[in-house]
Amino acid sequence: MTIGQKIREIRLLKKMTLKQIAQKTELSIPFLSQLERDKCNATMGSLRNIADVLGVHPSAFFDYNELTEPTVVNKNDFDYRDLSNHVNSIFKPLKITIQPNSQISSRISHKGTEFVYCLEGTLTLVVGDENYNLTPHQSYMYQATEPHYWYNHTQESVTFLVVNET
Structure with missing residues (x-):
């Protein structure tokens, strides 16, 4: 699962809209939409802001392959x-x-x-x-x-x- 897909999944689980995320992060709705659809990349700062609004650590956006590998x-x-x-x-x-x-x-x-x-x-x-x-x-x-x-x-x-x- 991509970073964008994970952001979308967590956002939907938290029952939040793109508008709510945009207002709290000062990122635009089009940017967030493109990010969720893997049409653009985000900086670590943007990912951190999104994670804070969603109440998760930024590492929640990244998939784990095996328990022994980072x-x-x-x-x-x-x-x-x-x-x-x-x-x-x-x-x-x-x-x-x-x-x-x-x-x-x-x-x-x-x-x-x-x-x-x-x-x-x-x-x-x-x-x-x-x-x-x-x-x-x-x-x-x-x-x-x-x-x-x-x-x-x-x-x-x-x-x-x-x-x-x-």
């Missing part, structure tokens, strides 16, 4: 792996790789706390008005209600772990 989503600029082993918990561990000179999304904010741990490369983390350059083995924890995003200004891939509340 969910993997490959986009042009990033690779997103759900490392939760499909255990339902208040915490969600993710492994993310950002390609050179890329960012995942524009500033987003959502409920909860996030912990970021850099594995490879130099990750630039923006929280509020502050920039943090994390190198391997450095970490940072912040309130996810603060506008934030991650990007890679370097010529090498950046890989990091994120643990956030679901």
